[in-house]
Amino acid sequence: TTALVDIPAVSMPIETSVVCSGIQTKKNHSYYQRKVCKTWVCHNPPPPLWPAMSYLEFNVMTCLNFLTAKDVTYICPYIGALRGTLTVTNYRLFFKCMDREPAFVLDLPLGVVSRVEKIGGASSRGEVSYGLVCKDIRNLRFAHKQMEDSLIKSIFEILMKFAFPVSNGLTIFAFEYGQVYPENGWKVYDAQAEYKRQGLPNESWRITKVNDHYELCDTYPSTLVVPVNIPDEELKRVAAFRAKGRIPVLSWIHPESQATVIRCSQPMVGVNGKRSKDDEKYLQTIMDANAQSHKLFIFDARPSVNAAANKMKGGGYESEDAYQNAELVFLDIHNIHVMRESLRKLKEVVYPNIEESHWFSNLESTHWLEHIKLILAGALRIADKVESGKTSVVVHCSDGWDRTAQLTSLAMLMLDGHYRTIRGFQVLLEKEWLSFGHRFQLRIGHGDKNHTDADRSPVFLQFIDCVWQMIRQFPAAFEFNEYFLITILDHLYSCLFGTFMCNSEQQRVKEVKKTVSLWAYINSQLEEFTNPLYVNYSNHVLFPVVSMRHLELWVGYYIRWNPRMRPQEPVHQRYKELLAKRAELQKRVEELQREVTNRSAASSSERAGSPTRSITPVQTFV
Amino acid sequence: MLSSLGSAAGKSAKPSFVSYVTPEEIKSEKEPSRKEKHPDLLPGEVVFCSASTVLKYTQDDLSQRGVFGALLCTNFRVSFVSDEAPTEEMVRTAVTLNNGQFDRSLHRYEDKKKLITGGLVKNKYPSKIIIHCKDLRVFQFSLTFAKEEDAKKIFQGIVHHCLEPKSLRCLFAFSYCENTSYPEGIGNDSTLCFSPPEVQRKKQTVMFDSVEDWTQDMKRTKGNCRVVSENSNFELSPKLPQLFIVPTNVSDEDLTKYQGKGLPMWCWSHHSGCGLFKTASIPLVQEDNVFCRMLTAVAHNHLYSVKTEDLSDTLPTVQDIQLSYNKFKQFFLIDNTTEFWMSDMKWFSSLDNCGWLDIIRQCLQKAVEVVECLEKENTNVLIMGKDQLFEEGCILFDKGWPHILCPDILFDIYIFFTLLENVCPTMTLVTEVNSPYQPVPYTLYPHTPSLTVCLSWQAESPYTQRGPLNCLTVWDWSVQFDCKAQDLFTNPLYTEKPKQDTSVRKSYRPKHLRQLSLPSSAFKTPPKKGFFKDEADNLKKILGVKRLSRWMLSPSSDSPQTSSSVREFYEAWQTKPLDYHGLLLPCLDGPSIRVWMQRYLRWIHDVQILGGGPVAVLSKISEILGEVQELQRELDRYGCTLTSNHKGARPRAKTAAVIAARSSVRLSSSFPFVTSRNWSFKPAIPTSLLQSLMVTGMAGNLANREDDGGDPESLV
Numbered sequence A: 001t002t003a004l005v006d007i008p009a010v011s012m013p014i015e016t017s018v019v020c021s022g023i024q025t026k027k028n029h030s031y032y033q034r035k036v037c038k039t040w041v042c043h044n045p046p047p048p049l050w051p052a053m054s055y056l057e058f059n060v061m062t063c064l065n066f067l068t069a070k071d072v073t074y075i076c077p078y079i080g081a082l083r084g085t086l087t088v089t090n091y092r093l094f095f096k097c098m099d100r101e102p103a104f105v106l107d108l109p110l111g112v113v114s115r116v117e118k119i120g121g122a123s124s125r126g127e128v129s130y131g132l133v134c135k136d137i138r139n140l141r142f143a144h145k146q147m148e149d150s151l152i153k154s155i156f157e158i159l160m161k162f163a164f165p166v167s168n169g170l171t172i173f174a175f176e177y178g179q180v181y182p183e184n185g186w187k188v189y190d191a192q193a194e195y196k197r198q199g200l201p202n203e204s205w206r207i208t209k210v211n212d213h214y215e216l217c218d219t220y221p222s223t224l225v226v227p228v229n230i231p232d233e234e235l236k237r238v239a240a241f242r243a244k245g246r247i248p249v250l251s252w253i254h255p256e257s258q259a260t261v262i263r264c265s266q267p268m269v270g271v272n273g274k275r276s277k278d279d280e281k282y283l284q285t286i287m288d289a290n291a292q293s294h295k296l297f298i299f300d301a302r303p304s305v306n307a308a309a310n311k312m313k314g315g316g317y318e319s320e321d322a323y324q325n326a327e328l329v330f331l332d333i334h335n336i337h338v339m340r341e342s343l344r345k346l347k348e349v350v351y352p353n354i355e356e357s358h359w360f361s362n363l364e365s366t367h368w369l370e371h372i373k374l375i376l377a378g379a380l381r382i383a384d385k386v387e388s389g390k391t392s393v394v395v396h397c398s399d400g401w402d403r404t405a406q407l408t409s410l411a412m413l414m415l416d417g418h419y420r421t422i423r424g425f426q427v428l429l430e431k432e433w434l435s436f437g438h439r440f441q442l443r444i445g446h447g448d449k450n451h452t453d454a455d456r457s458p459v460f461l462q463f464i465d466c467v468w469q470m471i472r473q474f475p476a477a478f479e480f481n482e483y484f485l486i487t488i489l490d491h492l493y494s495c496l497f498g499t500f501m502c503n504s505e506q507q508r509v510k511e512v513k514k515t516v517s518l519w520a521y522i523n524s525q526l527e528e529f530t531n532p533l534y535v536n537y538s539n540h541v542l543f544p545v546v547s548m549r550h551l552e553l554w555v556g557y558y559i560r561w562n563p564r565m566r567p568q569e570p571v572h573q574r575y576k577e578l579l580a581k582r583a584e585l586q587k588r589v590e591e592l593q594r595e596v597t598n599r600s601a602a603s604s605s606e607r608a609g610s611p612t613r614s615i616t617p618v619q620t621f622v
Numbered sequence B: 001m002l003s004s005l006g007s008a009a010g011k012s013a014k015p016s017f018v019s020y021v022t023p024e025e026i027k028s029e030k031e032p033s034r035k036e037k038h039p040d041l042l043p044g045e046v047v048f049c050s051a052s053t054v055l056k057y058t059q060d061d062l063s064q065r066g067v068f069g070a071l072l073c074t075n076f077r078v079s080f081v082s083d084e085a086p087t088e089e090m091v092r093t094a095v096t097l098n099n100g101q102f103d104r105s106l107h108r109y110e111d112k113k114k115l116i117t118g119g120l121v122k123n124k125y126p127s128k129i130i131i132h133c134k135d136l137r138v139f140q141f142s143l144t145f146a147k148e149e150d151a152k153k154i155f156q157g158i159v160h161h162c163l164e165p166k167s168l169r170c171l172f173a174f175s176y177c178e179n180t181s182y183p184e185g186i187g188n189d190s191t192l193c194f195s196p197p198e199v200q201r202k203k204q205t206v207m208f209d210s211v212e213d214w215t216q217d218m219k220r221t222k223g224n225c226r227v228v229s230e231n232s233n234f235e236l237s238p239k240l241p242q243l244f245i246v247p248t249n250v251s252d253e254d255l256t257k258y259q260g261k262g263l264p265m266w267c268w269s270h271h272s273g274c275g276l277f278k279t280a281s282i283p284l285v286q287e288d289n290v291f292c293r294m295l296t297a298v299a300h301n302h303l304y305s306v307k308t309e310d311l312s313d314t315l316p317t318v319q320d321i322q323l324s325y326n327k328f329k330q331f332f333l334i335d336n337t338t339e340f341w342m343s344d345m346k347w348f349s350s351l352d353n354c355g356w357l358d359i360i361r362q363c364l365q366k367a368v369e370v371v372e373c374l375e376k377e378n379t380n381v382l383i384m385g386k387d388q389l390f391e392e393g394c395i396l397f398d399k400g401w402p403h404i405l406c407p408d409i410l411f412d413i414y415i416f417f418t419l420l421e422n423v424c425p426t427m428t429l430v431t432e433v434n435s436p437y438q439p440v441p442y443t444l445y446p447h448t449p450s451l452t453v454c455l456s457w458q459a460e461s462p463y464t465q466r467g468p469l470n471c472l473t474v475w476d477w478s479v480q481f482d483c484k485a486q487d488l489f490t491n492p493l494y495t496e497k498p499k500q501d502t503s504v505r506k507s508y509r510p511k512h513l514r515q516l517s518l519p520s521s522a523f524k525t526p527p528k529k530g531f532f533k534d535e536a537d538n539l540k541k542i543l544g545v546k547r548l549s550r551w552m553l554s555p556s557s558d559s560p561q562t563s564s565s566v567r568e569f570y571e572a573w574q575t576k577p578l579d580y581h582g583l584l585l586p587c588l589d590g591p592s593i594r595v596w597m598q599r600y601l602r603w604i605h606d607v608q609i610l611g612g613g614p615v616a617v618l619s620k621i622s623e624i625l626g627e628v629q630e631l632q633r634e635l636d637r638y639g640c641t642l643t644s645n646h647k648g649a650r651p652r653a654k655t656a657a658v659i660a661a662r663s664s665v666r667l668s669s670s671f672p673f674v675t676s677r678n679w680s681f682k683p684a685i686p687t688s689l690l691q692s693l694m695v696t697g698m699a700g701n702l703a704n705r706e707d708d709g710g711d712p713e714s715l716v
Helices: A151-163 A191-197 A232-241 A277-288 A304-313 A336-350 A359-366 A368-387 A403-415 A422-435 A440-445 A459-473 A482-494 A505-514 A518-523 A571-606 B005-012 B016-020 B023-030 B148-163 B172-179 B197-204 B211-220 B252-257 B288-301 B318-330 B337-345 B347-354 B356-377 B389-396 B415-423 B456-464 B483-487 B502-515 B531-545 B559-575 B614-643 B656-663 B692-698 B700-704
Strands: A014-020 A023-029 A065-076 A080-089 A092-097 A104-109 A113-119 A127-134 A139-145 A205-208 A224-227 A249-253 A260-264 A296-300 A326-330 A392-396 B047-056 B067-074 B077-082 B102-109 B112-116 B128-133 B138-142 B226-228 B244-246 B265-269 B275-280 B306-310 B380-385
Touching: A065 A092, A065 A104, A065 A151, A080 A139, A080 A151, A104 A482, A113 A151, A127 A151, A191 A422, A224 A277, A232 A277, A249 A403, A260 A368, A260 A403, A277 A296, A277 A392, A296 A368, A304 B700, A336 A359, A336 A368, A336 A459, A336 B700, A359 A368, A359 B347, A368 A392, A368 A403, A368 A459, A392 A403, A403 A422, A403 A459, A422 A482, A422 A505, A422 A518, A440 A459, A440 A482, A459 A482, A482 A518, A571 B614, B047 B077, B047 B148, B067 B148, B128 B148, B211 B226, B211 B244, B244 B265, B252 B288, B275 B288, B288 B306, B288 B380, B306 B356, B318 B347, B318 B356, B337 B347, B347 B356, B356 B380, B356 B559
Parallel strands: A260 A392, A296 A326, A296 A392, B275 B380, B306 B380
Antiparallel strands: A014 A023, A065 A080, A065 A139, A080 A092, A092 A104, A113 A127, A127 A139, A205 A224, A224 A249, A249 A260, B047 B067, B047 B138, B067 B077, B102 B112, B102 B128, B128 B138, B226 B244, B265 B275
């Protein structure tokens, strides 16, 4: 009943149709056939939030089927025990139960698995059971009969092997995935082009090549924007005073006021209150580059206590004595460990079932939304200073790659409508998160079995959650929809694309460009990710309300596995239908207009001199 | 009016949202220099007292400045007329005083807040008054600069007229309707609908004040019961409505014998034939017999099955609800920003603690249970309750209610929350888009929580005896709102029931039947001839012998099991394609029951989302719809020009939301209650209350840890 064969597969594309929320969508899929069993590349049915939810077409050559076991029981917390066939490949775990109508399918990229554990010993019924703890807020439990041969053991072992390739000396699947997409996703972000869009370089800011080979700072991108009158030599001295050499550099400049958003890491003040003339001068120059204000705000993302505690380890914060005209503000955002703990609690509260009676108290006890509130409030203060105060701001935390990335990218999202488009958001992620060295590999732990690693933390998830909160508050201001955000998070873990691999641009430059970028996939089906109600208010600054009253748990992500929480009404579908109707009518009107023009042209040529009828074009108001 | 140049200019400068301001207020806006400031009074409205140089202020107004003006108290409202060229915010200060619109008034005296809930106020007068309104607005006035005599008068006047219990007869609605046949004050604005409310009313809302209305509604739902008109002069019982419907098996004798006690009254019929009935609780022991009779009568309605649902056992009492709402309400009556951000910290647990949302969930759950009986088991349901509050809730939840009630149903994802807030008895039936003033909605009157739901018939009875009274009803939206404002009531996404001819409609039925599982009651046997009599006897036996125990098994008597059955019912419904005109069930899980932000938060400045909120979607959708309609018209026009050379009709005006959206692109989430014009673009930044509070104790160790263990590891 079990196949453990390793023969090159014969492939042929077939049409599979998937029913999602009542809408039939047909997608062309590859299909993988073995001698003994069939692996269906199929859709993941649990969240039919959006039509055609796909876990992607497969490149057959790189997907190897390693195990197929029949009569495996999946113990679903909502439906109950389901019997079916379990297949494990080097990319995914696939479970299908044919007893139900429609067939129950579970399709899980192994990258999502955080840990695999055996539950209990062999039971009296001779069953072994093991659980998969997943990074996307769910746990899966399987059980099957203990068999004479050691194949049972092999399920566990194969899972352990392929879920954690890095720990086993294997390559992450993204490096083998060979699907070709029409667009090269790696071309989405070009630092030079992005700075050019912002009007840089200009008379106050220049692009420096000092980090071209990552010798100034190995966690920074190669392209950096710094004040014009600070030569590269001085930059190096500033780097010596900033943690990990992460000097203050420009992230965003206000198109009118020239107020800037600057990011960096903490100054190496230490217990003795060390100072750096170069650093002080540097910040003064940043302030001077903005003629509108004679002040500079330094936002330290940490709680003041933690910032002070960092002095013991050589770090610290800017003293207002040393930095004249600068005002230091602590934003009270907690560290990665607090956030990790908060998410763990949140998972307890929402998965698998929700206790109805104390829902809000339970939610509050996780502090998750409180953290979201603090992050949003911090970004709001930054955006307010830049927009309303016309003041430049410097943002840092300890190293400037976690909380700093959250704050700068959220502030930029509030300030600049470009980042609220699909491509603009991709640029924002590439720039503020990937190029500035948010340590994705470490924070997510791709392919690493060490699930207790203290470096793991849902920092990026929090950021996406904050974006979702903004989408909710401004439903027409973003070009992308909720599904776009969910897809990003799904592929944050899936290890199918190279986008979130590695910890820095330097590491990524070498190997990762061989993989497929997530943006290649997303941009190949933009329709799915577009908000039908998008109104391009590009010049509008968005100030979200950060009160708890307006913050909400992102049910569509955290509770999406619970079938009861599925939306009752396909509102998005309604919106799309409406737009389709409009498009169709527009087309018909245009056709008729043309016809009228032709006729009147014809008649006017007949009766020369009669005035042609002017036709007002159909106008769309946005 | 056009003769005066100034007023004409003022008129043209009127922003589009002006429709939410009473015309009389607009007038005061036009003549700010007039010495004696008065809002234009409604017919029948009398000024009781007034004070000038009153300072209206907000505590944390960034500018820290108030506005001087005159404060007036009439038999209808408390009104503030600003001295300065009135800003929008000022004009809408009029507060309906009627019927205790004031929740309570606080006065600040010697730095102490003292709650005034009515009763005697001595000759003292406070320097400041804080007024909390029932619609959750908060106003602060300073009387320091007013003449002492005026200040005293206005304070006592407000306290007297707002807070002290008055006879119902004193309500403004009575003066209003005596003085007007239909509202004149509004009629002269050109933007208004002209159809007299009487006509409109007949067209739109069934008032259930005639036998025809009832019969028609019964026919609509294919009910087969009997309309009782014997109580038209309240001869049976003053507590019963004039008209109602009972099962056919209720005899005339039954009607008179018990003075109408325990009569099961028809509410609605399911298309399978089973019906929903309600009754006041009957004392079981004494009048067992009555109850049996009535139960049998209900059972006769369809298939001899009936389930009873005693709401007084399973739902919170009126006192519970009142208590909970009073707590809940406090979250929104916020005097200043600091208080707001303080309460923000514990927002979720406070929500839990006040229990309001839980009450709403219970109410909804009960309604779903009742619907389950009707829809799945096809049994008749008899709802019993001492107070009839929740019954209404349940009834409204039947899928029929949109047709009974009003045209402004939001078939949005939020439908349930919207509905639910409407349903909840302790609240005013304030529709989502309410005006900042609430003039004369008669139907809303029985207002005090402990009274009744706002169904007119209940309140009507004691008064109609005195002679016919023709109060205006709230459904006459034109009394309060002009066309543009009324447009906001409609959900642009609402799909009307496709019109089908009767033959098609018949084939529509089986679709529903497919959903019906077998009736689980003991009377599963299909109805055949001869069945009725036997089974009826049988039923009587059971009823007599077993003392109803079997029948009293209310759907929720054993809660864990039922809640799981409700769960299953919901899940089964969920798997079926959504039929907007069929059964709609609310999701009852924790995160789905949320606070109705648009109602509760609309006056709080700090939570207004500038340029966002649901109105952003609404206006966009209306815009698209408008375009679609325009294109359609254009097509028609082209059709005409191509065939004949007729000119098509000009495209009609857009909906209010669209116009508003374009006139000021950035609406706030509180639109249309508050418009954002006067606001600074400053975001609301939480006052820094050290959040490290939360970390101490729970995650202290973690909070103090270093972010990163060691040096960055290289990729393996």
